[in-house]
């Protein structure tokens with residue numbers, strides 16, 4: 001396992017100027033195409049046809065020698081959350097890469113309706129190659145999740161019977177997956193009719209449970225089934241209920257609630273001694289053991305800082321004359 005890069009090598013994560021220029025031209029086109037012609041573009045093709053190597057900073061794209069599975073993990077966020085994306089890129093780029101698995105972390109937005117976002121997010125996408133724009137308007141429970149899962153099979157189609165990914169996940173921008181631990185937890189699990197996350201509400205019969213919205217992963221066949229079954233959304237949209245509850249209902253009703261893996265207590269809400277809150281089934285302090293898969297409710301910089309330090313992202317930072325690190 002490679003140690004996380006030291007701060008001095010963090011610069012290496014940024015594209016060098018010629019690479020940057022070539023990314024700008026290709027990725028600007030990519031973003032525009034995704035919005036304008038979603039049916040005509042395979043994201044995979046766009047990014048893999050880039051003549052530039054450093055194509056995704058969030059999530060390690062370097063292909064390990066043996067790949068057990070591939071996961072596409074979309075962070076659903078909004079165009080204006082520039083700082084949060086910067087923090088997430090930092091956090092994911094410093095993680096040790098998952099063993100024998102490819103996990104591509106991408107930011108998922110609806111259409112860029114504001115002039116400033118069209119320009120700035122396009123540049124961001126050009127620099128990092130990790131932004132996906134769906135044909136929707138930003139919303140909380142009005143179809144973004146459905147749009148995401150139903151668009152991916154078309155965007156990421158593989159060749160013939162080999163899809164580009166084995167799993168597709170969604171997460172929120174206040175949640176943090178630890179990719180190596182996640183990969184170990186997915187290894188050996190079902191590849192079909194699979195639903196992985198935090199089963200909620202905690203102590204009720206399974207037939208009423210769903211995966212909490214801060215992070216869940218399904219097998220590729222489920223994304224294809226959602227894409228092929230538009231009535232799932234059409235029938236559910238008037239209910240005004242959170243989409244993640246509806247998502248669970250689709251699987252129950254569709255007979256797809258089969259290989260279900262609840263990761264409690266390895267997925268949980270952030271808590272520290274200063275918060276004056278009580279333990280719940282969703283919330284406890286950061287844990288090294290058993291390995292944490294996801295931490296949720298990272299609502300501010302201090303919570304991110306404490307989480308990253310707890311999980312040893314800062315271990316091995318070397319002070320220099322320029323930067324006398326003091327933690």
Ligand SMILES: *[C@@H]1O[C@H](CO)[C@@H](O)[C@H](O)[C@H]1NC(C)=O
Nearest residue numbers: 034035036037038039135136
């Ligand atoms: C985007 O979605 C709207 C509403 O569903 C549709 O009318 C429009 O044709 C879509 N745009 C593209 C480029 O597919």
Ligand SMILES: *[C@@H]1O[C@H](CO)[C@@H](O)[C@H](O)[C@H]1NC(C)=O
Nearest residue numbers: 274275276277278279280283
């Ligand atoms: C935590 O639990 C204690 C004991 O049940 C209760 O008195 C207190 O109000 C709770 N605190 C919060 C923040 O809910």
Ligand SMILES: *[C@@H]1O[C@H](CO)[C@@H](O)[C@H](O)[C@H]1NC(C)=O
Nearest residue numbers: 287288289309310311312315
């Ligand atoms: C961080 O590193 C220390 C020292 O190597 C180790 O004891 C601890 O378990 C690590 N923490 C986590 C969360 O892995």
